[in-house]
Amino acid sequence: MSARDSYGDIYSGHGRTEKTPVPAVSAERDLVVEDAASGFCGAVVGFDRSYDGEFVKLEDARGVVRLFAMREAAFLIDGKPVTLTKPAPAAPKQQARSASGSTRVEGLRARVARTSRIWVEGVHDAALVERVWGHDLRVEGVVVEHLEGLDNLGARLTEFEPGPGARVGVLVDHLVSGSKETHLTTGLGPHVLVTGHPYIDVWQAVRPAALGIDAWPTVPRGEDWKSGICARLGWGTPQQGWRRVYDAVDSFRDLEAPLIGAVERLIDFVTEPE
Missing domain, CATH: 3.40.50 (Rossmann fold)
Incomplete structure (x- = not known):
């Protein structure tokens, strides 16, 4: 029987066998971090890449900019180690569309009505x-x-x-x-x-699909069309039927x-x- 079997895992909880997980932090612009090795403290102002990997640019209070490799646990925030990661690229901004499919004009001011x-x-x-x-x-x-x-x-x-x-x-x-x-x-x-x-x-x-129906019912000639539609679809009165149509x-x-x-x-x- 081994020592582990007799006394349990004697190495459990030992500092050499358990590693405290280091949180990953997105290196957003102006985030202030400290390089753990050199003590250089500055704000994130950009990134660079070489055959050695990814680097972050830090600018200190005097305007000095230095490059640091973005290695695991290489930086400190509030004295605690972190791993910096590059921010995800921003999604391209989509132009807002109006209900007609045209490009929406933001901040529209009222225009004098045309004569037409x-x-x-x-x-x-x-x-x-x-x-x-x-x-x-x-x-x-x-x-x-x-x-x-x-x-x-x-x-x-x-x-x-x-x-x-x-x-x-x-x-x-x-x-x-x-x-x-x-x-x-x-x-x-x-x-x-x-x-x-x-x-x-x-x-x-x-479109019938917008209303959740397969097709518009056929109403015989001579019968009020809206009343006939509402009766066949169970929509109540024409006023109630119109509300369904408009809301669809x-x-x-x-x-x-x-x-x-x-x-x-x-x-x-x-x-x-x-």
């Missing part, structure tokens, strides 16, 4: 445009107004008098060949641009491509220099 306008059919259209393109519109100074129905378009244009520097972009629901909407929006002059999407209502321009939209990715393209063309049209 974008008109949409109703309050739901206006709300979704603001939800996704609101930042862009404020950068450009573009006001969005709703017509309270496309039947009012002719009278509103007569009152507005579009012309150079006073353009009107019109966003229309269900803009398909042969529809009433197409008939009401033809031949309006060079200072009016009409774009739109093929959906019965702007609700339908929200966080960015352009939640919208169908025809609506995105239509709004982008209108913004370009009303902000294009004459």
